[in-house]
Amino acid sequence: MGVLIDGTWRDGELPQETGASGEFRRADSQFRDRITADGSSGFGAEGGRYHLYVAHGCPWAHRTLIYRSLKKLNDAITVSYAIPGLKQQGWTFENDPAFPDCTPDTVNGFHYLHQAYTAGDPHYTGKVTVPTLWDKKARRIVNNESSEIIRMLNSEFDGIVGDGADFYPKPLRGEIDRLNETIYANVNNGVYRCGFAKSQSAYEAAYDALFATLDELDARLSRQRYLFGRTITEADWRLFPTLVRFDVAYFSLFRCNKQRIADYPNLANYMRELYQLPGIAATVKPRYYVINYWSIARLNPLGIIPKGTPVDYTAPHDRSRLSS
Template structure:
């Protein structure tokens, strides 16, 4: 896919470093500053910026599961009036992620049409992939963070004093269990579907696809007697899994050849997915038309660019999770 090289946008398959021996390896993200209530450093000593209403902006795509995580947290944490949002077109073209109309990026930046403009505004000689989500500082005209796992934890705590929302999706007592599930889900499900879909050898594809379904089988068994991944509380681990589940049957089952089973074939996973979809305003962050249009526009794995009509899905159908003990969301101080 195209990428930036020394600050210049280069079209074509530039990001070939993500392929090794026919297997897909995701390139690490680059920007890792943090936002805290008072601008103190982040949890690992990252440079910190203060939480301020209107200062920050999310650049996202409804197609992308990594961006979808941040959309969910922006909604759940009541940040729609605090953090602006700009949504890219679903298909990634020659200019990478683009916007239908010029996007206001703050007083120090010109309106942008291509996401890579944010990257070079932050680092003029940037080399690497250009990805969503981006958490942007409108005041200083630079990227704060482009790692979704970081961004959801920023949104989880940084703005609590501004919103009065103290829901905690990464509570201290559950962190070891959350991290354990995050590791399994990221390696085998979130990234596993991409390793299957982007594989360039039969063995790499089969290894990736089998790992996806081995993990899904394990999660299905766990959800038989646990309301959520970490137990009785809904945590970030659930939302990190949800964004892949909700895309699975419409995209990964077909375009990425993860077709041993559908999520609809799993009783517990499909009911769990519907419960999460129906939580608060989460449904507004899911756009299946964007998801299908985006994934089926990847020309090297779908040369005809034909988008399938199905499958028929009803995420608002009743779920059966109420019989399991659950306490909802952990409330922090």
Template sequence: MGLLVDGQWHDTWYDTESTGGAFKRSAAQFRNWITPGGDAGPSGDAGFAAASGRYHLYVSQACPWAHRTLIFRELKGLGEHISVSVVHPDMMDQGWTFETNGHGATGDTLYGFSHASQIYTKADPHYSGRVTVPILWDKERETIVSNESSEIIRMFNSAFDDITGNAEDFWPEPMRDAIEEVNARIYSTLNNGVYKCGFATSQEAYDAAVLPLFETLDWLEERLSSRRYLMGDRVTEADWRLFTTLIRFDPVYHLHFKCNRKRLTDYPNLWAYTRELYQWPGVARTVNMEHIVRHYHYSHDSINPHRIIPINPQLDYWEPHRRDQRTAA
């Protein structure tokens, strides 16, 4: 995970020395919004109107942030309207690449670039920052709309409704404040918390991250004992933001990131809930477990220097979940 400085690539890992061993995530820099008529969104510039075939999504199937966008593309019927390129799972000294030797990688189907960094420098030749996925690209203006997953899924949630006829709303206005409160805790302690554990380079930083992580898992297990989904009887974006971490927990985070007080399968409600979301129409095909396991264990040489891919538990995500027998609060 290197970065660009004034458009030039540098193979530089996150600086944890200056933070006492703690991992600090960089903020996304491209924050434009697709809107139905092209008006400006909450941030960025105007001019990105919803249109079939205009936008392209660059993702890694390993990345939980990119995975969110693939799920919303499925849930909202955007498959025929937004094209996709999938990077190779091995993220080495040149960052994400468009190699095509298996693992679900497609290559860059727009420009034939070899590296994801070239997408950033095409948008801005002097870009400085991390080269992350997802990248939402505008084919018409040939620039990046957004590389912030939490905002991309909200665009997908509503901006294309008039085109698709799919008006299902995972960000309902009356529930937004409550959803934001749940999102905030899950993001800080769990979505990003697993990375704080895995990329910690001091015992103190690890301890500060791992205890809140399992406190949140315990809280979620209790919350899901009395309701079917996080917000009650209705699936919202909060569920899908949580799902992409849960689906990776036992295969990757438990072992590789030292999040090993418990496994996901040790939480009956969370494990059944994860299976239900996996079995949701269209969602299973967004999960590439080979890509997920390969990426984390092969790419992070500071954690797994010999790049040994573990055998991993055999988990049946198609096992009946029986969450439909639960009375939601």
């Protein structure tokens, strides 16, 4: 792992990422500008203006790839895919025959993502993360917070592509926000709180919250097809990237080993249904998840990568038994 300190790449992590009791604390994203349809923010929605830096292994980046696909923005927003695993200088963009789904940076020619951060702020201090949304016109980062990027993709480009699908409908926004908070704290980030805990008590607290929430979600999905009944919403697409990574990475490497997603009848079938919706399968790269996570040196110092990816996302699901 590494961070930028006053514009210089250094090994290590930010001290505030570990709490007093050994708990993992995720640092806040620092680039928080917003694209708007009318351009009032200074960043107008324009086809071809923006570029995403992502990595297939990252669940936060996966959210943005899902929205880019579902909102038909593949031609409007270009993408560079980092090779899996954080290298000596972090996320790296290059041609590698071993990773045919990864690409060099075709916009700026950056070899390392941290170059995008210092291009806009030569003295930047902080983490360098995917997804990162880049403005080709202004030659700077707009935003690196996935939850905000997907909101922009959900609504601000509708006039560009003519796609009115809305995964954050106004009548449900309050409920979606509340459920998002629980899923983020206990599941999306909860698996990281298990994997990067530095004390037994911190690990067990995260573990208990994770599986209590998965139990609740499985029960909820026994009664309804999606998290909010008949409608697929942002909450579903925020949960999905964690589910598809769980059995191939989090269960073993992060010690989230009470149950697999495959052992939850409703979550497992729900995950497969979402995977099988048009445009989603192409965003899922399980082998990259294995390589990405098992390349974390502090968790797997010998660097031995498990051979299998034991999940069949294409198996039939039973969700049609519930009202669509």
